[in-house]
Amino acid sequence: MRMFKRFSTNYMAALLLIDGILIQLALWLSIQARFALPIGQELRPEWINRWVYVPSWRMHLAIGILWLVSFIVLSVYMPRVIIRWTDEFQRITLAHTLAALSLAGLLYMANIELARLTYLYFYLVALFFLLGYRLALRFWHRMLRSVSSSVARILVVGAGRVGQELVAEFQRLAWPGIELVGFLDDDPEKQRQTFHEIPVLGKLDCVDQIVRSQQIDEVLVALPAHAHSRLANLVMRLHTLPVRVRVVPDYFGLAYFGATVENLGGIPLIGLRDPAIDEVQRLAKRILDLFIAAFGLLLAAPLMGLVALAIKLEDGGPILYGAQRVGENGKLFRMWKFRSMVVDADQVVPNVGQVDDQGKIVHKTATDPRITRVGRIIRRTSIDELPQLFNVFMGEMSVVGPRPELPWLVEKYEPWQRKRFAVPQGMTGWWQVNGRSDNPMHLYTDQDLYYIQNYSVWLDLRILWRTIGVVLRGRGAY
DSSP states (O other), X not given: OHHHXXXXXXXHHHHHHHHHHHHHHHHHHHHHHHHHSSTTGGGSOTTOOGGGGSOOHHHHHHHHHHHHHHHHHTTSOOTTOOOOHHHHHHHHHHHHXXXXXXXXXXHHHTTOOOOHHHHHHHHHHHHHHHHHHHHHHHHHHHHHHHHOOOOEEEEEEOOSHHHHHHHHHHHHHTOTTEEEEEEEOOOGGGTTOEETTEEEEEOGGGHHHHHHHTTOSEEEEOOOGGGGGGHHHHHHHHTTSSOEEEEOOOXXXXXXXXXXXXXXXXXXXXXXXXXXXXXXXXXXXXXXHHHHHHHHXXXXXXXXXXXXXXHHHHHSOOSEEEEEEEOGGGOEEEEEEEOOBOTTGGGGHHHHOEEOTTSOEEOOOTTOTTBOHHHHHHHHTTGGXXXXXXXXXXXXXXXXXXXXXXXXXXXXXXXXXXXXXXXXXXXXXXXXXXXXXXXXHHHHHHHHHHHHHTOOHHHHHHHHHHHHHHHHHTTTOO
């Protein structure tokens, strides 16, 4: 599929090289603009020599390293991820701003003087270059597709959970030059049905006939893990046809996170249990956690004192409530919250647990009689979760991640749901900004897996930004 070639390693390496050249060019142009434009000239002494402002090779090297590290940490160069132009531009702007702030701090600590106007020019010119040439690339690719009459016709084998997720993602990206023709599935109940407006055309035995009749260019196999034994037979039937075949892993049925492919003497080795977060990402995440936890505790200290007083005055019970939760790698820890329920709330859990229409237990409800008056207020505003900043500071939690779960609920997990413990559990996460308590355990695990599969520091920052709006609206909090 041609679109994937755009996001190959070679393509990303070329982007990295062009970024480096444009950043250095932006620095040189900014220095020239500082002396060529009339803005700010009245602030410059007549005797100053313009060459004082020419950066040394050390500054060029430092700028190159800062921008490279910032772009890598915020996952600007991710060949496996196809993103919309708005997401790409936001990611580049954030990475560029982070690098620029790091440069300012480095110049200050090294006592190196750089004119403020030159710094401002550099920030704006470099950002214009970085965004401008990527926008030009997108227009170029779109123009090539518009003049080309070829449209990739896609057949999805498997109309189950994986296949439907795949089709939904294609539709979300709205990638031009691709036509989703239909599904194939052996389930009799799915025949002649449509999923995401895409019809089921028949069973797997008809794959070669449908490829010919529908003029299919590419077959995407999205079968559940237990059905992959049929893959060899499927590939053999398509062997004589001019069609590409790709396999979509069943990440609900496999212990699968960001598979890697290595080569051993011509033998491909596929890594399925590589760490969900690599060491660089883990370090960046921990630094972000420590900064937010320290700053948050300092900023929220007066409010936390008032809440503690209100809880004590209401019923005289404990201020904090610590409950066991399941953390990263299944490790148990005590998660702290401001107490928002009556003192003996744990003893009446069976009486308030409800069963939904799918037979699953929902352990949080908006009408829970155990919640106190103060508790209802601090829950609605999520103030009750502020003590978890101590958990973050101690390394037991992260600011962003899957929500720590109750041990008795984890015992009811299916095997694929346990993959959510592959990363640090968080105060907020992809689930919280997409429904919070409105989504019970068995529904939000899919969103936790999405977070793990697509993890980046940029995604953490994006979730934090969306969390602010969710908390202010009080949506799904009780």
